[in-house]
Amino acid sequence: MRRRTEVKMLGVPRLLSGPPVAEGPERHAAHEARLGRLRPEQAAREIVPALEASGLLGRGGAAFPVGRKWRALAERSSGPAVVVANGAEGEPASHKDRTLMAARPHLVIDGAALAAAAVGAEEIVFYVGREHAAAVGSMRAALAERRAGLSPAVRLVLAPISYVAGEATAAVHYINSGDARPTTTPPRMSERGVGGRPTLVQNVESLAHAALIGRYGADSYRSAGRNGAAGTALVTLSGAVARPGVREIELGTTLGDVVTGAGGPTRPLAGVILGGYFGAWARSADIWDVPMEAHALKGRGHSLGCGMIGLLPDDACGVEATAGIMGFMARESAGQCGPCVHGLRAIGETTARVAADEAGRGDLDDLRRWTSLVAGRGACRHPDGAAQLMASALDVFAADFASHAATGRCLRTGLREAVA
Amino acid sequence: MGHRLRVDWIRCDGYGLCGDVAPGLIDLDEWRYPVIVPGAVEPSRLHDAQRAVDCCPMRALALERTEGGARGVRR
Numbered sequence: 307m308r309r310r311t312e313v314k315m316l317g318v319p320r321l322l323s324g325p326p327v328a329e330g331p332e333r334h335a336a337h338e339a340r341l342g343r344l345r346p347e348q349a350a351r352e353i354v355p356a357l358e359a360s361g362l363l364g365r366g367g368a369a370f371p372v373g374r375k376w377r378a379l380a381e382r383s384s385g386p387a388v389v390v391a392n393g394a395e396g397e398p399a400s401h402k403d404r405t406l407m408a409a410r411p412h413l414v415i416d417g418a419a420l421a422a423a424a425v426g427a428e429e430i431v432f433y434v435g436r437e438h439a440a441a442v443g444s445m446r447a448a449l450a451e452r453r454a455g456l457s458p459a460v461r462l463v464l465a466p467i468s469y470v471a472g473e474a475t476a477a478v479h480y481i482n483s484g485d486a487r488p489t490t491t492p493p494r495m496s497e498r499g500v501g502g503r504p505t506l507v508q509n510v511e512s513l514a515h516a517a518l519i520g521r522y523g524a525d526s527y528r529s530a531g532r533n534g535a536a537g538t539a540l541v542t543l544s545g546a547v548a549r550p551g552v553r554e555i556e557l558g559t560t561l562g563d564v565v566t567g568a569g570g571p572t573r574p575l576a577g578v579i580l581g582g583y584f585g586a587w588a589r590s591a592d593i594w595d596v597p598m599e600a601h602a603l604k605g606r607g608h609s610l611g612c613g614m615i616g617l618l619p620d621d622a623c624g625v626e627a628t629a630g631i632m633g634f635m636a637r638e639s640a641g642q643c644g645p646c647v648h649g650l651r652a653i654g655e656t657t658a659r660v661a662a663d664e665a666g667r668g669d670l671d672d673l674r675r676w677t678s679l680v681a682g683r684g685a686c687r688h689p690d691g692a693a694q695l696m697a698s699a700l701d702v703f704a705a706d707f708a709s710h711a712a713t714g715r716c717l718r719t720g721l722r723e724a725v726a
Numbered sequence: 727m728g729h730r731l732r733v734d735w736i737r738c739d740g741y742g743l744c745g746d747v748a749p750g751l752i753d754l755d756e757w758r759y760p761v762i763v764p765g766a767v768e769p770s771r772l773h774d775a776q777r778a779v780d781c782c783p784m785r786a787l788a789l790e791r792t793e794g795g796a797r798g799v800r801r
Contacts, residue, residue, distance in 0.1 A: 490736050643735035644759040679755055685736045 313525040318538050319554035320530070321514050327409040327552075331444035334451040337412040342521060344416045346457070349520040350423035354380055357516060359524035361536055366392055366472070366509030367584055367611045369600050372516065379425040379496055379506045386428040388500040389458075390481065391418040393434040393441060393510040394465035394472030397582040398634070400614040402540035403510050405552040407434060407441035410514065411448030415456070417513025420520045422458045425506050429459045433477050436464035469583070469638035473686050474507040476640070487640040488686035511540050511613075532558035535599035539613055546572045546619035558597040564615065573619035576718070577702050581611025583631050584691030586698035587624065590617075607698075621721040624703030625710050628696065629657040635692040646689040649680035653696055660707060663714035670711050674700060728766035728792045731775055737786035744778035744787050751775055766792065 317323065324332055324340050332340075358373030379387055391414060395403040407414055418430045432449065434442050446462055453460070463481050465471045471486040478499045480486035499505025508516075515537070519527050528536035535558030544550050548569025555564050561578065565571055575590040586608055596602055603609050618627055636654035639646045653676050656669050677696045680689040700707060709717050731751065742758030751771055753761040767775045767789070779787045 490734055644738060644740045644757055645735065645755065648757040648759070649755070679761060683733070683735060683759070683761070685734075 313529060314522040315529045316518065316522060316526045318530050318556050320518060320538055321406060321410060321413060321511070321540060322552075322554050324410070327405060329409075330440070331409060331411050331448060334412050334448065337410070341413075341518075344420065344517060344521050346416075346419040346423035346520075349420055352523075353420055353424045353516065353520050356519050356524045360515075360519050360527040361524075362512065362515050362519065362527065363600055364509055365511040365515075365539065365613065367397075367581070367609075369609060369611075372508070372512050375496075375506065375508070376421065376424050379504060382496070382504050384497070384504055387422075387425045387504040387506060389418055389421045389425065389427045389430045390474075390477055390500065390505060390507040391415075391430065391432045391510050391513055392472060392474070392477055392507055393432065393438070393445070394477060395435050395438065395612075396465075396467075396469040396472045396638075397584075397612050397614060398469075399542065399544050399616055400582055400612045401542045402552045402613050404435065404438035404441040406511055406514060406540060407438070408444045411444045412452070413514040413517050414445070414510045415448055415452055416517035416520070417510075417515070418460075418508075419456055419458070420516055421506055421508060421513060425504075427458055427506070428503075429461065429500070430456075431481055431500060432460065432462045433465050433472075433481065434462065435467070435471070437467045468640075469635070470640050470686065470688055473688070475686065477507055478505055487642055488688070490685045530556045531599075532556050533560070533597040533599070533602070534558060535597060535601070539598070539610060541598070541610070541613040541615055543568050543615050543617070545617035546575060546622075547617050548572055555598060557599040558602075560595050560597055561615070562594040564598060565617065571617055571619075573621065575617055576620045576622060577618045577624050579614070579616040579618065579695075581609050582614035583635055583695060584687075585609065585611045585614065586694055587618075587628075587702040588698070589702055621718055623661065623706060623716050623718045624699060625657065625706045625716075626661045628699040628703065629654070629661040632657050632692065632696060635688070635695075639688060640686070643684040643689070645680050645683035646692075649676050649683075649689060650692055652676050653680075653692070657696075657699075660710045663710055663716070665711040665714075670700075670707060673707075729772060729775065730766055730790050730792050731762050731778070732788045732790050733760055733762065734786045734788070737784045738782075739784050739786070741783055743781045743783070747781050748774040748778040752778055760787070 354377045362372045363369040476488040495505045537557045577587045632654040636650035681693040740759045742754045745752045745754035
């Protein structure tokens with residue numbers, strides 16, 4: 307075997323290595339002392355093939371290959387581009403982006419600067435959810451530290467508090483005009499985005515990974531990973547787990563090992579929600595031994611999405627939990643597209659009625675029908691995400707739905723009383 | 727080469743005239759928003775499809791040419 311130049315073995319955690327996350331933002335000097343300086347112009351020459359070789363997938367939820375996205379922008383024929391570092395993180399149960407920005411702002415900035423150099427951008431917009439106070443403060447201070455040393459113009463834009471504000475077209479729309487509602491595609495953002503310029507919208511975690519790949523190469527990224535997968539990912543564990551919160555995992559780690567690593571479940575589980583409110587419910591027995599990585603999950607109709615992993619304890623009702631989520635998704639519709647406005651409202655209200663044991667005749671049939679009807683009928687994929695979650699709930703909690711609807715009885719009540 | 731109906735969901739206000747004009751190509755949900763029947767528009771129905779496009783008060787419906795027949799058929 308040919309001897310290769312030495313591959314830096316990046317451990318786990320890597321995005322969150324260094325001082326404890328709870329200490330807040332790592333300053334620029336400490337960041338560079340720890341990781342070395344990234345020279346965007348220099349690193350930009352190699353970064354697109356390196357990203358492609360790394361296999362890095364976008365971490366905003368859609369899991370689009372990052373290298374392919376950057377290449378498409380870099381090879382365009384039109385003028386200067388814009389990079390949007392997307393840290394809106396409107397997903398309520400996800401905390402990984404805000405945590406990353408609050409603790410390692412310079413890794414995000416490095417990645418954005420590298421992206422800007424690679425795609426020929428004249429501006430970087432850091433788009434950070436305004437309710438994430440620690441992340442906003444951290445990014446603002448870090449940008450002030452860096453301003454002199456960054457070549458493209460940079461802007462910090464605070465995203466409004468809204469689930470859809472982080473959707474790529476909504477982000478660009480807000481940056482352009484203060485309206486965080488998605489727009490109809492085409493035009494694609496990569497052709498006409500911020501200020502009409504070709505725009506790369508990339509999640510902040512993806513950018514942070516790119517910053518490490520730009521320093522150490524694709525093989526370093528791939529030096530972690532289990533069960534055939536490569537790399538690491540930030541996930542947010544919530545619900546019935548001993549130590550909830552944000553963790554960096556090796557991709558391909560089984561769900562069981564991820565949860566065990568966080569102290570294990572606090573109760574037997576009624577279900578697991580993977581990928582946030584755009585994701586899907588699973589029976590814990592079906593998903594426990596599945597590697598947390600795109601390919602294996604896709605084979606089972608799941609995705610890591612934004613990395614949110616929610617554990618529902620067996621004394622909680624999946625119908626109630628789903629009613630809460632669907633009510634939220636209905637309220638968070640941007641209100642532009644009829645099928646999303648009416649369909650999600652109907653689904654949310656009807657699920658709440660079933661959960662409250664006030665189901666009418668035919669409610670479950672209506673739920674199934676609306677769920678199959680809303681997907682694909684909107685400017686953005688908000689209805690599709692909500693419908694996928696609802697469809698999984700009707701499957702995973704079929705017995706709970708049936709019991710609520712038919713007899714007005716929650717299957718979980720007995721368990722709850724046993725605990726109390 | 728085939729044809730496919732496409733809705734601009736932001737423009738569509740649920741008048742539902744398209745579904746009245748072109749049943750079988752366009753169903754309506756209970757709020758009178760269109761549900762496009764999957765598949766390419768049969769050549770014999772192109773006239774109906776175009777009428778549905780023309781009657782939309784919001785100009786939210788378009789009849790598009792698809793690259794090859796197959797893509798349109800699969801939706």
